[in-house]
Amino acid sequence: MSTQDTTLTGSLLSAHELRKSFGPTPALDGASFSIRPGEVVAIMGPSGSGKSTLLHCLAGIVPPDSGTITYSGRHLTALSDAERSALRRNDFGFVFQFGQLVPELSCVENVALPLRLAGIKRKDAHRAAQKWLERLEVSDVGHKRPGEVSGGQGQRVAVARALVGSPRVVFADEPTGALDSYNGERVMQLLTDAARESQAAVVLVTHEARVAAYSDREIVVRDGQVRDAAVAV
């Protein structure tokens, strides 16, 4: 399937001809992308190819220099910063490689944070967070701070936080990059299973084929362009 072919009607999130430069260095050079509800897409590519920038643009974190991004029929590029923040808060979830949990909050408070930011009462938010911690098999670390848990446990807590708000899209940037193979695979299993159960689409940035294997579809970014696309499995 070509890149253009993925820009189909019925896609939840799509991007067309994205360009983005950081100073004189182009990060994206006409990249296009689309994802359907509940789909897991892996973005692969070497370091510096622009895959993280593509994820950041798709998530409304970084505005592209040109091109369009459409989410659920809305032009992301036309939204204000506050509207994009609200979108990230209510519709998106995020998992990063490291340094993403607030060190001073306990694990359960970290998971409950997106719900609290969305205005949900503390008690209800904590109840929901605890359920997700159980689902990701880390309910025993809920009261601990991120500094007191292992890397694998921390990453599961991060996945729980990404999914607790029932997002429609989860953006995962090298979610297993700092984990050993066992923990990496376990986290990916839990992330994709939970996402599929919740009908959440997952945009997964990775350079590991083993991790990409959990996706429904893989695309490759090279020199800022989506060069290739293939349906995985």
Added chain:
Amino acid sequence: MSDAPGRAGIRGWARDLVLGVRFAVTGGRRGWTRTALTSFGVGLGVALLLVAAAIPHAVENREGRKGDRTVNTANSEKLSAGSFLFAQANTSFRGDMITGTVFRPTGNGRTDLPPGLAALPGPGEMAVSPALADLLASSDGALLKERLPYRVTAGIGEHGLAGPGELLYYAGSGTLTRASADGEADGFGQYAAGNPIAGVLLLIVVIAFVALLLPVAVFIGTAVRFGGDQRDRRLAALRLVGTDRAMTSRIAAGEALCGALLGLVVGAGLFVLARRFAGEVILWDVTVYPFDLVPSPMLSLLILIAVPVAAIAVSLFAMRGVSVEPLGLVRNSAPHPRKLWWRLLLPLVGFVLLLTAATATTLVGSETIQIALGATLMLVGVTALLPWLVETVVARLDGGPVAWQLAVRRLQLTSGTASRAVSGIVVAAAGAIALQMLFGSVQGDYTFTTGVDTSRAQLQMKTDTRDGSAASELVTSYQRTTGVDRAIGLTEGLIERPGPKRGEEKGHPFSRITVADCPSLRMLVKLSSCKDGDAFIVDEPAHLRTFAYVPRPGEQVKLVRTDETGKPGANAAVWRLPATAREVKSIVSPVGEMTAGVLVTPSAIDAAQLPRPMARIMVKLDPGVKDAAEHVRNTAARLDPLTSVTSLESTETDKQFASIRSGLFAGAAATMALIAASLLVSTLEQLHERKRLLSILVAFGTRRSTLSWSVLWQTAIPIALGLALAVVGGVGLGLTLLMMTGTAVADWWVFLPITGVGAALILLVTLISMPPLWRLMRPDGLRSE
């Protein structure tokens, strides 16, 4: 690597410290930034300490030069050929004091010169200080030029001036006489023994030094820990290659040592730079020459040793609470609850030291050390108690909105950083509160009510006149001056009982005679009626009499010169007090004095008969006229350059007390500026350390306002607790000091303004840190490539 884990000889210590120093300077851009930040922070503190160490020398030199130029009147009985007459002709211009002396050589030899002068100015000429030359040359100086109608022919060199901003002139006169001069002398250089500083004032000076310098020390302690989190991550890598915990701590201390050593260099540089511009700075009318600012060698040596040693000690102490582990993991050690006992012990020991010191009225040198130590311990106790208080209070906080929760949790995890950041301001506030309490309670002893009624007169001029008829001309001149609402003129002379001395009398009994019109007399005595030609005798109770002699109505008296009472005055005119003279009661005059003697209206006496009486003019100014007082001073100088002009104030403050208060304000301003800089650097440093986390929080939709509030709460909570502690500690120290001085609390609410200043400072720093915070909150901070 280490000889034995946890134990190291001197070589081991040196090796680890040097390794730390190397890390500090070879850590790439981030390492350099951290080292630069620490060096600058320490440098600021060191510069301030060097300024403090230079103050004694600067004061000594200023006073020395003032003494060198004072006319030496010790030889007035046997003058040399270089003798001269002199008269002080000080004035003030828009609140600035201008010191002036008028000379007229009387001998035929070479006249001695005041320092900074190549020759005494001739008649009509004037030598001026550079600051006065600038003032005269400025557009504002036109008004002043009128008052100093001399030709400027020379400048006064810096060796003849207390400071570069001093307004000083020497003028030459061809008309100065022995009668009008202050005296005759033949040289310069007279040194007042210097009033020994009063015990209470010494106490204030000692406490002020402690209160102002302690925050600087706290600041240096904070500065050597800048960028600590980042450093800990670097140290984790060292643990991986085999360093043990003790070595890691020593390497960290080495990094701090590097910052401290560079800080000494930066501090010396800043001091030299500040010294160069010292002449341009005016703090409460005090200016200092750069060459006066020479730090005391002993104090400099102390700074040189104490700063690096403190850096190492602070680092080692800080590393106790951090367990750096291999594999890049750095965790704060399982938080040990902070112990309270030793933190309480510090102020308690300080309290005992203060109480066992002698009472402030009998304070001597050795006891000042005990007092300084006691006050230091009490104030250090406040900073030591702060982390415990913050930790204990925040541990009990919970709930609230997300911003509050983020702040509280952050404080629960690392309350030490927040406490350190505000400890400088807390100790400064506590010291200032104690000093304000002391000031407030003793200022009554150093501030005097003059009794002047400033609604009736604001200026008073006194001048010797040739005879009594001149006073009315003077009144007319002042009355015509721009900005004068009303002028009251009195001619004051002396009357003496004619005839020989009687019995045991040591001199001829005398009294005062005041000649003035009825409206002016009504300002001095209660008059039921008054018309020109009337005379009055002030009725004083016998036991409160100002003058032993009071003539009776119809009695003859001699009109004598002020300086010739008791001498057989060949030319002394005789005058008869009118038989119609009535007794009247004195009231408080506009200058706050009671009147005594004989009062007469102009037609009752031939005023020309009064030999060299003094004319006293009291002037009420029109508040709507700009520079009204300056116009009056100009008139005074035109009429007689030696006229004494006094600004009438309802209160007067003791000079020593006022200068200490000025010095304290100057020091407080410098300390507050330093603390604000420290807070800002510390806040920005914390924000930079959390850059990625802030970006992530924003990435998943956290509102910027939520994070801003969280930063504000994070600063506000420790500050609120710190200021509360400062109030308790400051009031405690203040009460102790008052116990020593045996005075009562004058104002219990004295802490409010200082607490307000502290809070405002925090708010200001938080506001300044908002723009960088917003920049750091951009989600593109996630990008690492």
